[in-house]
Amino acid sequence: MxxxxxxxxxxxxxxxxxxxxxxxxxxxxxxxxxxxxxxxxxxxxxxxxxxxxxxxxxxxxxxxxxxxxxxxxxxxxxxxxxxxxxxxxxxxxxxxxxxxxxxxxxxxxxxxxxxxxxxxxxxxxxxxxxxxxxxxxxxxxxxxxxxxxxxxGLTPMHAINTVKHRLTPGATAVIIGIGGLGHVGLQIVKAISAARVVAIDADEKKLEHAKQLGADFTFAPGPETASKILELTNGYGVDVVLDFVGVQPTVDTAAAVIAPEGLVRLVGLGGGAYPMNADVAAPWGVDVQRSYGGTRADLLEVLALAAAGKIHxxxxxxxxxxxxxxxxxxxxxxxxxxxxxxx
Ligand SMILES: [Zn+2]
Ligand SMILES: [Zn+2]
The missing domain is CATH 3.90.180.10 (Medium-chain alcohol dehydrogenases, catalytic domain)
Structure with a gap:
């Protein structure tokens, strides 16, 4: 063969x-x-x-x-x-x-x-x-x-399952990178929650794709991006960031927009370092995880969502x-x- x-x-x-x-x-x-x-x-x-x-x-x-x-x-x-x-x-x-x-x-x-x-x-x-x-x-x-x-499908499902308790109606989730994983992650967030979704990608085609998949707001990365996202939450910050890229600029964006007690999931293997120190720097209580693959239970959920036509x-x-x-x-x-x- x-x-x-x-x-x-x-x-x-x-x-x-x-x-x-x-x-x-x-x-x-x-x-x-x-x-x-x-x-x-x-x-x-x-x-x-x-x-x-x-x-x-x-x-x-x-x-x-x-x-x-x-x-x-x-x-x-x-x-x-x-x-x-x-x-x-x-x-x-x-x-x-x-x-x-x-x-x-x-x-x-x-x-x-x-x-x-x-x-x-x-x-x-x-x-x-x-x-x-x-x-x-x-x-x-x-x-x-x-x-x-x-x-x-599985990798975003796992990352999202670790934040889903925060994807309440009225919450805001930022998804960075609308490629192979990100475009499925966006659909999963829309399928399992009523959170607002902000999609970030450098590629205009992918942002268009994100809109078709239900993103509520789309932004290209740039010097104004973080402040525009903060404006959407009256300056408080977003509940969840799912970074499917993980390079330094995207990790910095995550840090710049996350709310107090917000959840950051670093999924992409871009090698970026999240700025976190044991000092008085705000916002407090941010929870950052590197996310690997998923469990068998996560995969069964992915298959159920796919079978139901909720993700493709x-x-x-x-x-x-x-x-x-x-x-x-x-x-x-x-x-x-x-x-x-x-x-
Ligand atoms: Zn892979
Ligand atoms: Zn084992």
């Missing part, structure tokens, strides 16, 4: 490899579509610093169950499934407390839990092997475009062999929504 491999530091190659066989407790999924994510670009850009080479890329996979290994119960050949992005153990203290995105067994203090495409072979291939527990039924959701629900992923498809074009288009900011590689 054909597979997109991270063969050496910063290098992606298209290779012919054997069709994998499912082992005990595993299934083989015929991939219908694999999402390309900014994290894939981060891995490429890390060069030597990334530890795993020779793996098939792709952590946003969905497809059709193609074969069952020994003792692989719970799925039938022909079922459409989505592949979870966080392969937690399900049994450790973190997992049973519902914090499976911080699994103690497959992840750890310095690492994330096992992730297809990053720690084992992923979805950018004709077939992939998945432990039964990590394949969730898709029902009527089209598997071609569903893969990104497992990251571009915008995407464009590329044949698997055109992975380089998809990477170039993502880098150039040409995509509205996700790129999906179709084997």
């Amino acid at each position: 054909r597979a997109v491999k991270l063969s050496s530091p910063g290098t992606v190659t298209f290779e012919e490899v054997p069709v994998p066989e499912p082992g005990a407790g595993e299934i083989r999924v015929k991939v219908a579509g694999a999402g390309l994510c900014h994290s894939d670009l981060h891995v490429l850009d890390m060069g030597d610093a990334w530890p795993a080479f020779g793996l098939t890329m792709g952590h946003e996979g969905a497809g059709i169950v193609d074969a069952l290994g020994p003792n692989a119960t719970g799925h039938k050949v022909g079922d459409p499934v989505i592949v979870n992005v966080v392969w937690s153990c399900g049994n450790c203290r973190a997992c049973v407390e519902g914090r499976d995105n911080a699994c103690e067994v497959t992840g750890g203090r310095d690492s994330f839990p096992t992730t297809p495409g990053l720690s084992c072979d992923g979805a950018m291939a004709e077939y992939m092997i998945v432990p039964v527990r990590q394949a969730l039924p898709l029902g009527d959701i089209d598997p071609v475009g569903a893969g990104p629900l497992t990251d571009a 992923l915008d995407y464009q498809t590329y044949p698997l062999e055109d992975f380089q074009q998809a990477i170039d288009d993502l880098r150039a900011g040409k995509l509205v929504g996700r790129a999906i590689l179709v084997p």
Whole structure:
């Protein structure tokens, strides 16, 4: 079969490899579509610093169950499934407390839990092997475009679930970056709350997209942006900021607009530093979290919202062999929504 491999530091190659066989407790999924994510670009850009080479890329996979290994119960050949992005153990203290995105067994203090495409072979291939527990039924959701629900849907869902008690009617939420994750995050906030949504993006096309998805206010980043947002709240500040970019200017914007006791979630991996000191600087009580992936419960909520038509992923498809074009288009900011590689 054909597979997109991270063969050496910063290098992606298209290779012919054997069709994998499912082992005990595993299934083989015929991939219908694999999402390309900014994290894939981060891995490429890390060069030597990334530890795993020779793996098939792709952590946003969905497809059709193609074969069952020994003792692989719970799925039938022909079922459409989505592949979870966080392969937690399900049994450790973190997992049973519902914090499976911080699994103690497959992840750890310095690492994330096992992730297809990053720690084992992923979805950018004709077939992939998945432990039964990590394949969730898709029902009527089209598997071609569903893969990104497992990251571009799950990751915002998790971040939003940590702030949803503050998304009361009358609250204001700022969403920074209306790309692959942000455009889903915006829909989730609109679907589960009556909060006002302010969208920020440097790209006029993406702001237009944000309006179509229900953003109440849109702003391009600039020297006046923070003061304009503060004006919307009579200078008090906003209840929630979801930063899907995370570079220094967006993190600074978050700090400049957050209300006392406001919640800031840093989701994008842009490397920005939130200015927080143990001194008298206001606003008091701001809660800042870096947000990683999501739990199995979050993923079930994403699938329920997608099945109900409350969220949808915008995407464009590329044949698997055109992975380089998809990477170039993502880098150039040409995509509205996700790129999906179709084997
Ligand atoms: Zn991702
Ligand atoms: Zn665990």
